[in-house]
Structures are given as structure tokens and as C-alpha cells.
Amino acid sequence: MLPLRALLAAALLGGAASAQAPAAQDASPASPAAPEAPRRYVVERVALEGLTRTKPSAVQRHLSVREGQALDEAAVLASRLRLLQLGWFSTVETRVQKGSERGLVVLVFSFTERNTIVVSDLVLGSTGPQPFYGGLGLSDGNFLGQGLALGGAFVYGGPPAGQPLAPSRFAVRGAFFDPDLDAGGLPLVLGLSGVLLRGEELACPDPNCNGFQGRYGDAPRVRYDRLGGELTAGIRPGPFERLLAGFRVERVTSEVQQGAEAAGPLPSIRPGQSLITALAATYDRDTRSDLFLPTDGSRLSVNVTFASPALGGDYEYARLLVQLETDHRLPWGHGLRLQGAAGTVQGEAPFFDRFYAADWAYFTIGPAVGRALELNFSTDSRYDAVLALAGTEYAVPLWSSGGFFHRGYLALGARWTWTAATSRTGRTPASSTPFSADVALRLDTPVGSFNVSTAYALDIFL
Amino acid sequence: MTRLATPLLAALLVAVAPPAGAAAPGPARSALEARSGRLLASVDVAPAFPPELQKQLANGLTNVIALHVALLPDGEERPIAIFGRTIDVLYDVWEETFGVLVKDPQTPLGRRQTFRTYRELRAFLTEARGVDLGPVADLGNGRWVLQTRVEVNPVSKELLERTREFIANPTAAGRGGGPSRSVLGTMASYLLRGADPGADVHLFRSGPFTAGDVERR
Numbered sequence: 001m002l003p004l005r006a007l008l009a010a011a012l013l014g015g016a017a018s019a020q021a022p023a024a025q026d027a028s029p030a031s032p033a034a035p036e037a038p039r040r041y042v043v044e045r046v047a048l049e050g051l052t053r054t055k056p057s058a059v060q061r062h063l064s065v066r067e068g069q070a071l072d073e074a075a076v077l078a079s080r081l082r083l084l085q086l087g088w089f090s091t092v093e094t095r096v097q098k099g100s101e102r103g104l105v106v107l108v109f110s111f112t113e114r115n116t117i118v119v120s121d122l123v124l125g126s127t128g129p130q131p132f133y134g135g136l137g138l139s140d141g142n143f144l145g146q147g148l149a150l151g152g153a154f155v156y157g158g159p160p161a162g163q164p165l166a167p168s169r170f171a172v173r174g175a176f177f178d179p180d181l182d183a184g185g186l187p188l189v190l191g192l193s194g195v196l197l198r199g200e201e202l203a204c205p206d207p208n209c210n211g212f213q214g215r216y217g218d219a220p221r222v223r224y225d226r227l228g229g230e231l232t233a234g235i236r237p238g239p240f241e242r243l244l245a246g247f248r249v250e251r252v253t254s255e256v257q258q259g260a261e262a263a264g265p266l267p268s269i270r271p272g273q274s275l276i277t278a279l280a281a282t283y284d285r286d287t288r289s290d291l292f293l294p295t296d297g298s299r300l301s302v303n304v305t306f307a308s309p310a311l312g313g314d315y316e317y318a319r320l321l322v323q324l325e326t327d328h329r330l331p332w333g334h335g336l337r338l339q340g341a342a343g344t345v346q347g348e349a350p351f352f353d354r355f356y357a358a359d360w361a362y363f364t365i366g367p368a369v370g371r372a373l374e375l376n377f378s379t380d381s382r383y384d385a386v387l388a389l390a391g392t393e394y395a396v397p398l399w400s401s402g403g404f405f406h407r408g409y410l411a412l413g414a415r416w417t418w419t420a421a422t423s424r425t426g427r428t429p430a431s432s433t434p435f436s437a438d439v440a441l442r443l444d445t446p447v448g449s450f451n452v453s454t455a456y457a458l459d460i461f462l
Numbered sequence: 463m464t465r466l467a468t469p470l471l472a473a474l475l476v477a478v479a480p481p482a483g484a485a486a487p488g489p490a491r492s493a494l495e496a497r498s499g500r501l502l503a504s505v506d507v508a509p510a511f512p513p514e515l516q517k518q519l520a521n522g523l524t525n526v527i528a529l530h531v532a533l534l535p536d537g538e539e540r541p542i543a544i545f546g547r548t549i550d551v552l553y554d555v556w557e558e559t560f561g562v563l564v565k566d567p568q569t570p571l572g573r574r575q576t577f578r579t580y581r582e583l584r585a586f587l588t589e590a591r592g593v594d595l596g597p598v599a600d601l602g603n604g605r606w607v608l609q610t611r612v613e614v615n616p617v618s619k620e621l622l623e624r625t626r627e628f629i630a631n632p633t634a635a636g637r638g639g640g641p642s643r644s645v646l647g648t649m650a651s652y653l654l655r656g657a658d659p660g661a662d663v664h665l666f667r668s669g670p671f672t673a674g675d676v677e678r679r
Binding site: 039041073076077081093094095096097098102103105 | 518521522523524554555556557617
């Protein structure tokens with residue numbers, strides 16, 4: 001959208017027609033009939049129309065016009081735009097009606113609510129040790145009509161290949177988030193998340209489990225369960241920032257299952273029952289213009305986790321992860337995204353709190369496959385303590401006003417991912433090359449954003 | 463015809479360029495005349511004001527209509543002259559009249575008019591008369607077209623920026639910023655943003671003409 005007023009001001013002050021136009025050639029067909037400025041009215045009442053799910057109190061929090069004040073049209077427009085950007089409504093219209101007496105008006109906001117329940121995750125995959133697995137995630141961005149975010153996701157794989165009587169592998173996650181907690185005017189945020197997971201990591205002498213020739217049921221493995229949650233609270237120092245602090249508690253149970261051959265290196269986890277207690281701090285700054293196809297702005301996320309027996313747990317480690325993304329508009333409406341990430345883990349962190357290289361690459365050449373809800377269905381159970389990533393994506397918008405698929409763009413991405421077991425070792429060859437690339441069709445629909453990715457398909461076959 | 467300075471021309475080029483998603487220019491009825499050596503145009507932009515717009519223009523809040531008329535060499539996109547006008551329309555719910563404030567090169571500080579009915583208002587809005595596009599002699603022997611852009615309630619990027627806030631809420635899938643492999647995008651809120659604030663953009667383009675087609679008065 002253009003700054004038309006600025007452009008017009010330039011045209012009016014220095015434009016061609018203005019300086020030399022004869023006075024007789026007035027563009028107006030009629031002379032002024034009412035030279036006085038319009039009257040100012042007082043807002044007697046603010047009325048909200050069309051709300052069926054959304055609570056009026058959730059809307060009123062975002063209004064910058066108040067009853068009893070003079071009608072401020074700039075504040076009305078700002079309120080309308082703010083409400084539109086919440087994502088709860090497809091249209092927000094405003095109008096003024098006569099009030100109970102002359103000089104008073106009723107300010108009416110008329111809403112058309114939109115669907116806020118969307119598919120956030122759809123997982124389908126196949127590996128040798130797990131011939132089929134799948135999952136689904138749903139999220140509501142306006143839970144209970146209060147502007148709360150509630151999401152849940154699961155992945156189910158069933159018993160692993162060759163072990164029909166073994167426990168099924170699955171993961172369930174849920175998250176609740178209040179991005180705008182009304183606490184006496186303080187800009188607070190509050191979140192709660194939980195996880196229930198049963199998984200296993202193969203512990204073959206080599207990452208491919210070549211010695212078992214496809215009989216994965218004979219492979220040694222570590223079975224484990226996780227049950228826990230995290231409570232997060234924070235503030236919004238600015239409109240684009242969040243500063244969060246969290247406390248995480250998780251009970252972990254693990255057991256080594258011997259196979260037909262001696263086990264290789266075991267993933268880092270305490271045998272038997274153990275407890276993780278950790279403090280987490282996150283700084284998040286997001287100025288992106290759009291989440292589907294940003295062409296302006298950036299996102300910076302710094303996450304620090306500190307676990308210690310002093311907090312009542314069994315593990316002692318620290319984890320730092322920094323992620324940065326910047327987005328740029330190119331000619332013809334194209335977009336360029338630059339991505340970077342760096343992370344390190346020090347101490348005795350369980351394997352699932354370390355970095356799994358395949359999670360960060362578009363695809364890997366080798367046995368590793370990106371995890372789903374932190375469940376690893378591949379034969380490769382190497383987790384690393386150091387991560388570095390650099391990548392870029394070039395976006396070509398294809399359409400922006402469709403029906404069900406109302407926006408779409410072609411994404412061409414390239415990424416370099418490097419991980420290592422410790423800071424002084426070389427790169428872990430989770431893939432034969434640290435480079436990966438993707439050609440993807442991204443689709444924006446009323447039920448979620450689809451990512452039709454060639455790299456995703458490649459990852460299964462390579 | 464006054465030649466526009468390069469920076470200004472660049473800015474105005476942006477102003478008349480079709481926005482992403484705008485429909486292709488429709489045909490425009492226009493009349494041209496030469497008066498006192500100046501090229502004056504009258505443009506009919508009635509399709510930009512359909513009957514359903516009455517409800518919006520009578521909403522009791524100020525509606526802004528931006529009109530740009532550009533003179534372009536036929537087959538090119540760079541205008542050599544441009545006329546800009548803004549019209550603020552405000553329906554007074556107690557007086558039950560439409561007040562307008564018109565700003566253009568002739569009245570940069572604005573002039574006010576009042577209309578008793580929507581019919582009168584629409585008649586005023588749909589025909590832009592006396593649009594001065596500079597000396598008629600500048601037409602020379604070339605072929606020209608008029609491109610008219612009407613924008614109803616344009617919303618500036620600056621204002622959108624001021625109302626924007628943090629947009630990415632955490633999802634269930636990720637923890638600690640780590641990714642999760644998914645066929646779908648992992649951000650549920652992807653589709654929730656970017657609602658259209660509702661600006662209407664209409665483009666009109668005349669047929670080609672030459673200096674010989676301009677009526678002399």
C-alpha cells in the first residue's frame with residue numbers, strides 16, 4: 001500500500017498542473033456551498049456487532065476509542081486496523097449513528113468472524129524401523145473467543161518393525177498461550193505446555209544399522225518415556241518483543257534393550273527414572289510483515305536453558321540457541337529470506353535436548369530423517385552439542401487472490417548445516433554433505449499453510 | 463506540459479502503477495479539450511463508485527478518495543504529466559448531508575462542498591472535470607493515453623506499521639525454538655494475519671489519442 005497522502009502532497013506542491021494552471025480552470029464543477037469545517041461529535045456509546053464467538057471484552061482491550069470522548073477518527077481507524085491484524089476477523093467495518101441527543105453519536109464496529117482453528121501439523125512418513133507413521137496438529141488462535149492460543153499435536157507410529165509386542169511409539173503435545181494477559185495494564189504473556197512421549201532410539205554399532213540387514217527388530221535400542229510440562233510467563237517490552245521466563249519439569253524413564261549384537265554408542269540419557277528441572281529464558285523479536293510470505297522485517301530468537309540438581313532434578317546442563325531470520329523485498333514482488341542459527345549444549349543434557357542435524361536440514365543423504373514432535377523414527381541416533389546453520393530462501397509469489405488456496409508462492413531454498421558432538425570435534429557426518437536444498441510450493445488456505453516440499457519427499461528416499 | 467523532476471516522477475510512477483492484486487485497467491470515457499493553451503481532461507470514473515459504496519460513504523466517518531490522472535505515451539508506462547486530487551467525504555449523521563473537502567493543484571488547502579443526497583454526491587465524484595495536464599503543445603505528434611487511478615480509503619504502510627505487533631505465537635509442536643518435521647507449515651497463525659484493510663483500487667485507461675483529437679476552445 002502506498003503512502004498516498006505523501007505522494008499527493010508532493011504532487012500538489014510541485015506537480016505539473018499546479019503551478020501554471022489558469023485560475024479560471026477550476027476543476028470543481030460548483031463553488032463551495034458550506035465552507036465551515038465538519039462538527040465534532042462525542043462518542044456516547046461503542047457498539048460491537050457480529051460477534052458470535054469472540055467475547056466483547058477481548059475486542060474492547062484493543063480499542064483506542066472510549067465512550068465520553070470526542071470522536072477521534074484517527075483512533076477509530078487505528079483500532080480497526082489493530083482488530084484486523086489480530087487475525088480473528090475477515091472484515092471489520094466502522095460507522096457512526098445518531099446518539100440519544102444532538103451532538104452525541106454511537107460508534108459501531110461491525111465484524112465478520114473468521115475460522116481460527118487450523119491444521120498446524122500434518123505428519124506422514126516411512127522409515128525402515130517404522131514402516132508408517134503419521135500425525136496431526138490443530139491450533140485455535142482465538143480459543144474461547146478470548147484471543148487465547150490453544151494447540152495440540154500428536155504423532156503415532158505403532159510398534160517398531162520386527163517387534164509387534166513392543167510398546168507403540170507416540171508423542172502428544174499441547175500448548176496454551178495468552179499473548180495479551182490483562183493484568184492491571186501490564187503487557188504480560190502467559191504460556192503452558194505439556195508433553196507425553198514414548199519413543200526409542202536404535203543403538204546399532206553404525207548409524208545405518210547395516211549389520212542387521214533390515215531386521216531392525218534384532219537391533220539394540222533405548223526405550224524411553226517422557227512426561228512433563230513447562231510454565232512460561234513474560235512481558236512484552238515493545239510491540240515486537242517478548243521476554244519470557246519458564247520453568248520446566250519432566251520425568252524421564254529409560255531402559256536399554258539388548259539386541260542380537262552388541263550395542264554401539266548409546267544416546268545420552270540416564271538409565272531408569274530421572275527428573276529434568278530447568279529454567280528457560282527466551283527473548284523473541286519479530287518484526288516480519290507477514291508470516292506466510294514475509295518481505296520485510298526480521299525475527300530474532302535467543303533461548304537459554306539451564307538445568308541443575310539445585311532445582312531438584314538429576315541433570316546438569318546448559319543450552320543456548322540463537323536463531324535469526326531477515327526478510328527482504330525484491331523487484332517484482334519476490335522475497336528473499338536469510339536464515340542463521342547457532343547453538344551449543346554444555347553438560348550432561350539428555351539426547352532430546354541436543355541438536356539433531358536432520359531437523360535443521362531440508363534433507364539428509366543417509367539414514368537420518370527429521371524428527372516429528374521430537375520422535376526419531378530413523379536408525380541414526382546421533383545427537384550433537386554444537387549447531388551452526390546458514391540458509392536462504394527465494395520466494396516467487398504465484399497468486400494472491402485465489403479461493404481455497406488463496407495465496408501461493410514457490411520457494412527455492414538452500415541451507416548449510418553443521419553439527420558436532422563436542423565443540424572440539426569435527427562435523428558429525430549425519431549427512432554425506434552439509435548442504436541441502438528445496439523446491440517447495442507453499443499454499444495459504446483457510447485451514448492451514450501447506451508446504452508441498454520436494455526435500456521432504458527426498459528425505460524419505462535418500 | 464511541465465516535465466516532472468526525476469525524483470518526483472519516480473514517486474508518481476509508483477502512485478500510478480497497478481498494485482499487486484489490482485484488476486487490469488478498465489476502459490475509461492474521457493473528453494479532452496484545449497483551453498488557453500492547456501490540455502484539460504474530463505474523466506468518467508463511475509465504475510469506481512458502485513451503488514453498494516453508498517453504505518460506506520454514509521458511515522459517518524471520513525472516507526478518503528484519491529484520484530490520479532496520468533498522461534502517458536501510448537505503449538509506455540512512464541507518465542510525463544500527472545494530476546492528483548484527494549476528496550474527503552464525511553456524512554454528517556445529524557445534519558444528514560455529505561460534506562466533501564477537495565484538495566488538488568488548484569486548491570492545495572482544500573475547498574468544501576456540501577451535498578444533500580448521495581445522488582448529488584455520486585454525480586460529483588464520478589466525473590473529474592478540468593483535469594489540467596499541462597501545455598497542449600507538448601503533445602507534439604505523438605500518440606497518448608490517459609490512465610486514471612481511483613483509490614477509496616487508501617491505508618498507508620506507515621499506519622499499518624504503527625498498528626502491527628508481534629505476530630508469531632508459539633505452537634504445540636516446537637519447544638525451545640527447535641523445528642519439527644511436518645508436511646504442513648508449523649506455524650498455525652500463518653493464515654491468520656494480513657487481512658485486507660479494505661482499500662479499493664480502480665484503474666481506467668483511455669484509448670490512444672493525438673493532438674489532433676483535442677477539441678480547441
